[in-house]
Amino acid sequence: MATLPVKELQIIDAFGPHVSRMAGPQLNTNIEPDKLVKTHCCFCGQQCGIQLKVKENAVIGFEPWEEFPFNRGMLCPKGVKRYLQGSHPDRLLTAFTRDPSSPSGFRAMGYEEAVKKVAGEIQRIQSTYGNKAFGVLGGASLTTEKTYLLGKFARVTLQTPYIDYNGRLCMVSAGVGNKKAFGIDRAANPWQDIIGADAIWIAGANVAECSPITTNYIWQAREQGAKVIVQDPRITPIARTCDLFLPVKPGRDAALFAGVLNLMIQNNWIDREFVEKNTVGFQQVADYCKQWTLKKTADETGVPARSLEKAAELWGTAKTSFMMHARGIEHSTHGVQNVLGAINLVLATGRIGRKNCGYATIVGQANGQGGREHGQKCDQLPGWREITNPEHRKYIADVWKINEADLPGPGVDCLEMFRKIDAGEIKGLLSICFNPKVSLPDNQVVQRALEKLEFYVAIDFFLNDTARHADIVLPGSLHEEDEGIVTQVEGRVIKINKAVDCPGEAKEDWKIIQDIAAALDRPHGMTFTGPKAIFEELRIASKGGVADYSGITWEKIEADYGIFWPCPSHDYKTGEPIDHPGTPRLFVEGSYNPVAKGNGPFYFPDGKARFNVAAYSPPAEEICAEYPVILTTGRVVSQFLSGTQTRRIGPLVDQYPEPKIEIHPKLAAKLGIVDGDWTLAETRRGAITLRAMVVTTIRPDTAFVPYHWAGPKSANRLTISAQDPISKIPEYKVCAVRISKAPGEPAYVKELEPQQG
Amino acid sequence: MPVPEHFEFFIDPNRCIGCQSCVQACGECDTHKGTPMIHLEFVDRAESVQTVPVVCMHCDTPTCAEVCPADAIKRTEDGVVQTARKPRCIACGNCVQACPFGVPKLDIEKQLMMKCDMCYDRTSVGKKPMCATVCPSQALFFGTREQIEAMRPRSKPMNQFKFGGQTIRTKVNMMVPIDVMPRYVDVTAAMDDRSAGKRLSLNVINEDPFAEIEV
Numbered sequence: 010m011a012t013l014p015v016k017e018l019q020i021i022d023a024f025g026p027h028v029s030r031m032a033g034p035q036l037n038t039n040i041e042p043d044k045l046v047k048t049h050c051c052f053c054g055q056q057c058g059i060q061l062k063v064k065e066n067a068v069i070g071f072e073p074w075e076e077f078p079f080n081r082g083m084l085c086p087k088g089v090k091r092y093l094q095g096s097h098p099d100r101l102l103t104a105f106t107r108d109p110s111s112p113s114g115f116r117a118m119g120y121e122e123a124v125k126k127v128a129g130e131i132q133r134i135q136s137t138y139g140n141k142a143f144g145v146l147g148g149a150s151l152t153t154e155k156t157y158l159l160g161k162f163a164r165v166t167l168q169t170p171y172i173d174y175n176g177r178l179c180m181v182s183a184g185v186g187n188k189k190a191f192g193i194d195r196a197a198n199p200w201q202d203i204i205g206a207d208a209i210w211i212a213g214a215n216v217a218e219c220s221p222i223t224t225n226y227i228w229q230a231r232e233q234g235a236k237v238i239v240q241d242p243r244i245t246p247i248a249r250t251c252d253l254f255l256p257v258k259p260g261r262d263a264a265l266f267a268g269v270l271n272l273m274i275q276n277n278w279i280d281r282e283f284v285e286k287n288t289v290g291f292q293q294v295a296d297y298c299k300q301w302t303l304k305k306t307a308d309e310t311g312v313p314a315r316s317l318e319k320a321a322e323l324w325g326t327a328k329t330s331f332m333m334h335a336r337g338i339e340h341s342t343h344g345v346q347n348v349l350g351a352i353n354l355v356l357a358t359g360r361i362g363r364k365n366c367g368y369a370t371i372v373g374q375a376n377g378q379g380g381r382e383h384g385q386k387c388d389q390l391p392g393w394r395e396i397t398n399p400e401h402r403k404y405i406a407d408v409w410k411i412n413e414a415d416l417p418g419p420g421v422d423c424l425e426m427f428r429k430i431d432a433g434e435i436k437g438l439l440s441i442c443f444n445p446k447v448s449l450p451d452n453q454v455v456q457r458a459l460e461k462l463e464f465y466v467a468i469d470f471f472l473n474d475t476a477r478h479a480d481i482v483l484p485g486s487l488h489e490e491d492e493g494i495v496t497q498v499e500g501r502v503i504k505i506n507k508a509v510d511c512p513g514e515a516k517e518d519w520k521i522i523q524d525i526a527a528a529l530d531r532p533h534g535m536t537f538t539g540p541k542a543i544f545e546e547l548r549i550a551s552k553g554g555v556a557d558y559s560g561i562t563w564e565k566i567e568a569d570y571g572i573f574w575p576c577p578s579h580d581y582k583t584g585e586p587i588d589h590p591g592t593p594r595l596f597v598e599g600s601y602n603p604v605a606k607g608n609g610p611f612y613f614p615d616g617k618a619r620f621n622v623a624a625y626s627p628p629a630e631e632i633c634a635e636y637p638v639i640l641t642t643g644r645v646v647s648q649f650l651s652g653t654q655t656r657r658i659g660p661l662v663d664q665y666p667e668p669k670i671e672i673h674p675k676l677a678a679k680l681g682i683v684d685g686d687w688t689l690a691e692t693r694r695g696a697i698t699l700r701a702m703v704v705t706t707i708r709p710d711t712a713f714v715p716y717h718w719a720g721p722k723s724a725n726r727l728t729i730s731a732q733d734p735i736s737k738i739p740e741y742k743v744c745a746v747r748i749s750k751a752p753g754e755p756a757y758v759k760e761l762e763p764q765q766g
Numbered sequence: 767m768p769v770p771e772h773f774e775f776f777i778d779p780n781r782c783i784g785c786q787s788c789v790q791a792c793g794e795c796d797t798h799k800g801t802p803m804i805h806l807e808f809v810d811r812a813e814s815v816q817t818v819p820v821v822c823m824h825c826d827t828p829t830c831a832e833v834c835p836a837d838a839i840k841r842t843e844d845g846v847v848q849t850a851r852k853p854r855c856i857a858c859g860n861c862v863q864a865c866p867f868g869v870p871k872l873d874i875e876k877q878l879m880m881k882c883d884m885c886y887d888r889t890s891v892g893k894k895p896m897c898a899t900v901c902p903s904q905a906l907f908f909g910t911r912e913q914i915e916a917m918r919p920r921s922k923p924m925n926q927f928k929f930g931g932q933t934i935r936t937k938v939n940m941m942v943p944i945d946v947m948p949r950y951v952d953v954t955a956a957m958d959d960r961s962a963g964k965r966l967s968l969n970v971i972n973e974d975p976f977a978e979i980e981v
Contacts (some may be wrong), residue, residue, distance in 0.1 A: 031793075031800045038796050070794060084900040086790040184795045217783035221902035228781050228903055232918050244975070246783035246815045256975040311979065638981075646785045660793070664786055674812070675809065676981045705813050706973070709981045 011438075011462040011478040014107045014114035017720070018760060021701040023081045023113030024472035025099035026560030026652070026764045028659035034069045035093070046508040047074055049495070050088040051150070051488035052649045054372030055080065055222045056497035057088050058570075061489060061508045068095040068489055068508055078570050079200065079497065085221035086647050086664060093658045094487060096511065099471045101484040102513030115472075115482065120514045122273035122758060124479050127439075128528035130464040130480070131167065134437040140417075144171035144426050144435045148442025148652075149179065149380030152493025152505055155518050156376070157391055157550070158535075159441070160384025163417075165409055165534050166526045169418035171435060173387040175443045175650075177423045181386075181736040183370035186348030190619050191596070192604055193555050193614025194393065195378065195500040198331070198367030199573070199593040203306070204229045205365040208327035210238045210320075212351055213262060213337015213742075217246035218646040220335070220371045220498065230331075236323050240265065241337060242641060243671075243713060244706040252562070253319050256708055258311035259641045260628035262338040266350030267625060268306025269321045270357060271298040278325025283359025287609060290620035295355055297622045297687035309625070311708070324354060329365035336373060336643070340741040342629045344733040350623035351523060361618075362596030363525055371496045374650070375488075379496030382556040387420035391547060392554020401554075408550045409534050422737035424449060424730060431458040439525075441468040441485065441518060446475040447651035447719045447766070450728035450739040451694045468521055472764060473653040474719045489515045493540040494566065499593070501571035502561055519543060550579060552602060555612060575602070582607070600754040628743035634709075636745035638676065639711045642724045643742075648717035656717065656764040666763035668718050669702040672748065673709035676687035677701065678746055685749035690714065692744055695726035698755040712748055716741070719766020721757045772910050775884060775898065776923055777819065778941035781905035784808065784817030788897035788906055795889050795896050801873070803849075803882040804897060819906055821897060822847060822869045822882035823927075824937035830861035830870055830881075839879070845937040846886055850879040866929045866953065883937075896958035919944070 016155045034040050042062035049056045053381035058077025062070040071092050104123030108116035118126075134142050145163040147156055155243065156174070163172035187194040203226040216223050224247060231237055232249075239248040240255040240262070248254050257265055273279060274295055287682065307314040324330065332355050338347035352368065360366035372378050383391040391408075394401035396419050406413040421429065429435045446455050459465065459478040467476035468485040476482055489508040496502045511517060516524070519540060526535035537543045552559035559578035566572055572591035578704065580587045581603045596610040596618075609616015613636070632639055647664035648654045656662060671689050672680075682688055684703040689696060690712065699714065699722065707713055714724040729744040784806060792802035809816040816886045828847045831839035838854035839861060850861070857877040861870045870881040885895035889908075893899075898908035907914060914923060923939035928950045940951060 036799050038799050073896075075899065080902075082894075083902045083904070084791070085785055085902050086787045089787055089790040089794065090899055123825060217785065217903070221783065221785050221787070222782075224783055224903040229917065232920055244815060246817075249815050251781060254975050256979075312977065316975075508812045621771075646783075660790055664790070673976065673981070675979075679981055704811060705976070706815055708976055709979045 011459045011465040011480060013477055014109040015112065017477065019112055020114045020472070020477045021117070021765055026656045027098050028657060028662050029093045029097045030659040031093070034067065037522045040064060040069065040535065042069060045072055046153055046506050048489065048506040049503055050084065050510065051091055051094070051375060051654070052087045053220060054377040054498040055220050056495060056503055057222055057377060057556055059084060059088055061092060063508050066509045069091045070073065076440070079499070079501070080222045083222050083225060086661060087649055087655060090658050090660050094654050095489060095658070097657060099657055100512060101470055101472060101482065102515060104484060104514065105482040106582070107606070114477070117480070120483070120516070123483060124524045124528050127466045127481050127483070127525055130437060131525070131529060134463060135167070138436050138648065140168040141171060142435060143167055143437040143439070143660050144430070146423060146426070146438065146440040146445070147172065147174040147385040149174060149176040149374040149377045149444050150539065151376060151380060151518065152491070152495055153376060153383055153503055154540040154547060155380040156380050157383040157547045158519050158522055158543055160391065161409060161534060162522050162526060164766070165411055166529065166531045168415065168417055170387070170417035170428055171429070172385055172420055173423040173426055174380065174385045175423065175448060176374065176377060176381045176386070178372045178448055178739060179336065180370070180381050181182060182348050182733055182738045183334070184343030184381055185345045185736040186352060188473050189345070189621050190349060190352040193595065194381070195574070196369035196498060197361055197595045198369060199499045200226050200593065201229060202365050202367040203331045205233060206230055206235050206329045206331040208236050208238065208323050208330040210240070210324060210330070210332045210354070211247060212240040212332070212334040213339070214333060214335035215241070215245040215247070215337070215643055216371070219373065219644050221646060223371065236327070238320055238323060239477045240706040242708045242711050253323060254339070255312045255320060256754065258708065259639050259711055260341055261310040262341070262347040263343055263350045263623050263625035264301060264306055264310060264583050265317070265703050266347070266354055266623060267298045267301040267317065268303065268310070268317055269324065269352055270294070271301045272303065272318060272321035273325040273357060274298065274324060276321065278321065279357050280359030284357065287359070287611070288356050288618045288620055289615070291357070293622050294620040297624065306633045316369040316580045324358070327360070329360070330358065330360045331365070331367040333369050333371055335371040337742060339370070340738060341743065342731050342740045343626050345735045346623045346625065346736045349621040353620055355624055356618055356620055362594065362598060376495035378498065378500060379494065379502065382496070387422060388730050392551035393556040394554045400435070404553070405550060408546065412672060413746045422732070424732060424737065424739060427455055427458045430461055433461060435463040438462055439466050439468070440475065442633050444473040444475050444651035444653050447725065449730070450725050450741060451696055451730040452723060452725040454730070468518055470515065471653055471657060483521050484513065485518045485521060486511050486515060490515070491540065494544065494563070496574065497571070500573045501572055502558065502566060503571040504563055504566045507524070548578070555604065560587070561591070561687040629740055630744045638746050638748050640690065640692065640727055640744050640746035641711055641713050641742045642716045642728060643713065644717065645715045648715065650717065652717040652719070652764070662764045668699050668715050668722050668724065670699045670703045670748065671704060671707050671713040672734070673707050674703050674705060675709040676748070677703045680750060682750050687754055690727060690751050691747045691753040692729070694729065697721060697723065697726050698751045712746060721755060722766050729747060771824060773889070773908060774911060775821070775895070775938045776907040776914050776941055777821065777938060778803065778905050778907065778918070778921065779816070779818045780921070781939065782817045782819055783903045783905070785902060787900050787902055788819050789912040791896040791900040792882070795885055797883070798880060803880055819897070820867065820869060821906065821938065822866050822884065826935045826937070829864045829866060829934070833860045833864040835860060846884050848883045848886065849881050852878055855879055866927070866932070866934065922924060922947055924948070924951060928952045929954055
């Protein structure tokens with residue numbers, strides 16, 4: 010019965026989001042911390058090193074960690090204020106059960122009773138409707154140990170194919186593109202390779218706001234002579250001083266890449282020797298690109314012809330280069346094609362696998378990389394193994410000590426899971442680290458689907474917007490209350506260290522998962538004594554896979570400030586045990602990998618990279634007379650994802666209290682809107698009213714809204730649920746919107762605090 | 767222990783991304799926890815994303831101190847201009863009005879002028895100021911002149927500023943483009959210009975990339 014138990018405002022009153030501010034020992038200037046714990050930020054994929062100040066089992070502040078090589082003490086405002094998520098008034102300290110008779114909609118429940126209730130409902134649903142009637146949703150902010158355990162829990166304990174994760178909304182287009190082109194899905198280079206590159210191409214990445222520390226690498230490269238190309242519909246802070254700005258129309262990236270490659274071919278700016286020796290498929294790509302004449306590309310992408318020519322020249326004639334992209338090109342119904350288009354530009358120049366010759370997607374979430382490698386993705390098993398590959402299935406079934414036949418097949422992506430909930434196929438759901446009511450596109454459908462669930466259990470540390478629908482809420486652990494590994498943006502595996510114990514009856518997430526398995530009387534493979542024991546099994550499960558962690562130990566991570574995977578425990582050629590140092594740079598000439606077996610540096614049997622025809626197709630929803638403006642969405646620097654944490658941290662809320670609709674003065678003038686006006690944005694799916702922000706730094710045909718807020722302020726009320734056919738990523742970056750001056754202040758203004766949705 | 771002489775503070779607005787990390791981190795400093803002493807300014811948000819972090823420039827002859835009727839603002843031997851001394855400050859706000867850089871702020875509740883003291887509690891024990899440590903773009907940099915010259919060949923530190931007839935030398939350096947290296951930064955020269963955001967030097971997009979787009 011996953012309907013909201015009482016009015017949403019009543020739940021918000023009790024569970025927040027309220028904001029935390031410095032108080033007590035956090036404000037005391039004369040306090041000596043008991044200890045400084047070296048760990049990492051809980052937010053984005055950069056995973057900056059940070060030291061948390063701990064006093065009497067509470068985090069009271071931070072101290073920069075200048076020795077950690079990636080960020081050397083640097084932090085964005087989220088990192089600076091992350092410590093304020095601890096000792097928070099909204100922290101869940103007990104389990105809760107849905108109770109419409111309670112003013113808050115929930116009643117505290119003993120932990121054991123709650124776990125028993127969860128197990129009973131899983132049992133009931135699975136025995137009534139079959140194992141597949143229960144689904145699991147995970148997230149890429151969890152440690153890799155937790156994601157591994159969650160995948161195993163779904164496949165072994167619940168025997169359901171239906172598990173997927175919020176990285177579906179984030180990393181999957183890049184993942185698929187990387188696999189198709191390189192046979193492996195990871196940033197090809199450490200960030201140090203950015204410094205010294207001649208040309209840097211940033212495609213669809215608001216680096217300054219979404220991965221702030223990367224800015225310093227790019228600025229340093231520029232000091233040393235790098236030319237910076239930025240492809241974006243908005244002049245973001247990284248674009249402000251770039252050498253070449255490509256003001257691309259949202260959703261036209263594959264066309265842009267094809268047009269530029271065509272120009273490079275015409276000018277013979279291609280490394281023919283590299284292409285011949287190390288790749289296959291160039292000719293098909295060249296044939297496809299022929300149609301992308303300068304005029305056609307300029308017309309389709311909205312980028313002036315002279316800028317396209319300049320881009321081809323800068324990129325084509327550089328000696329060294331670094332290509333990086335992010336959600337701007339990936340959040341698309343042809344996200345995989347966009348990624349492949351970018352990779353084609355890299356392969357055509359042969360500039361990969363060497364110092365200062367690099368390629369990477371900039372991951373969004375804390376464990377955006379590690380969280381997609383070890384089995385919480387619907388089609389995948391640990392070590393980036395494929396759930397449909399008989400050998401891979403056999404290997405993992407053996408590690409898990411089950412019959413291969415009992416290992417479920419592939420499930421479906423998280424959006425499809427909600428469609429299955431809506432259709433009544435999935436009756437029960439467990440979610441952790443996922444807030445789909447804010448983060449999924451066209452998110453009012455999510456509410457409808459949730460209401461159809463017979464049983465929904467959420468594990469969380471704050472009651473997030475989606476968990477308000479839960480029948481049972483189990484109090485999980487904050488980042489600083491547990492330990493384990495994550496893999497950051499470069500492919501560096503690092504260790505999150507525990508700073509404080511879980512408060513009240515809250516438990517480490519891995520304990521909760523195992524407690525449910527125990528209560529189900531299905532303890533097989535779910536009796537780990539801690540994250541380290543899970544990690545030891547993960548090492549074995551990943552051994553021999555492409556994402557090989559078998560040679561990584563927690564001790565090595567600590568000693569070396571992280572280890573880049575692949576890091577095998579045994580030499581790929583001789584099978585002898587080795588102390589492998591990790592692999593900071595992929596695709597180095599002469600390197601050996603277990604797929605190519607010495608035939609070449611790429612992860613295919615012939616060792617060669619693949620050119621893929623990156624065919625352009627327009628976005629799912631084009632603008633029209635009724636909805637004449639392109640809507641695109643993204644982040645602001647002071648908020649993170651669906652805001653479950655950052656909408657609860659006072660100083661971050663103060664920095665950018667509420668979402669705004671960003672439009673160009675030309676459009677504003679046409680609509681009679683001035684800066685600060687209440688403005689209505691309507692799409693075929695929903696409508697929201699926000700204040701306008703009128704700036705010349707956005708394309709005049711485009712509007713931008715950040716997506717971190719909920720309910721009547723949620724950008725995802727507007728977005729379209731169209732997905733890439735291969736990666737299943739939703740098209741957050743393009744839909745058609747109608748914008749007008751709102752008749753007045755929206756009703757929510759009188760009811761909600763700025764951070765609330 | 768004074769601030770090590772060979773360490774200097776450098777501001778490079780060309781690098782600033784407006785993230786406010788410096789401001790957020792400033793409020794974490796032990797001497798003024800919870801209250802940032804610095805701020806961030808958008809030059810002209812309607813026209814540009816250009817921002818500038820505003821920290822105290824620590825003038826050789828601080829105007830704030832010169833105009834203080836209570837002699838509450840002291841400059842240490844190593845050149846750090848400090849927050850007003852509590853027993854002396856009468857919260858008159860003269861310093862706030864007079865500072866050519868717009869740095870001091872009056873805390874009405876505390877009846878005290880408070881300002882950036884270059885994280886004296888940190889720098890005096892060999893640490894870097896909080897803002898320059900965390901700054902993700904290193905628009906705020908604390909280190910040696912040799913370091914900055916080696917790392918940033920396209921600009922040079924400059925510490926002379928002109929306000930009408932007044933020229934001020936500061937302890938804090940501003941990075942200026944090497945190709946237009948002036949003898950001083952004339953702070954008031956552009957005061958009446960509109961849309962300064964588009965005309966700042968160093969590769970700033972100087973034509974409207976959206977000029978041809980119809981709505």
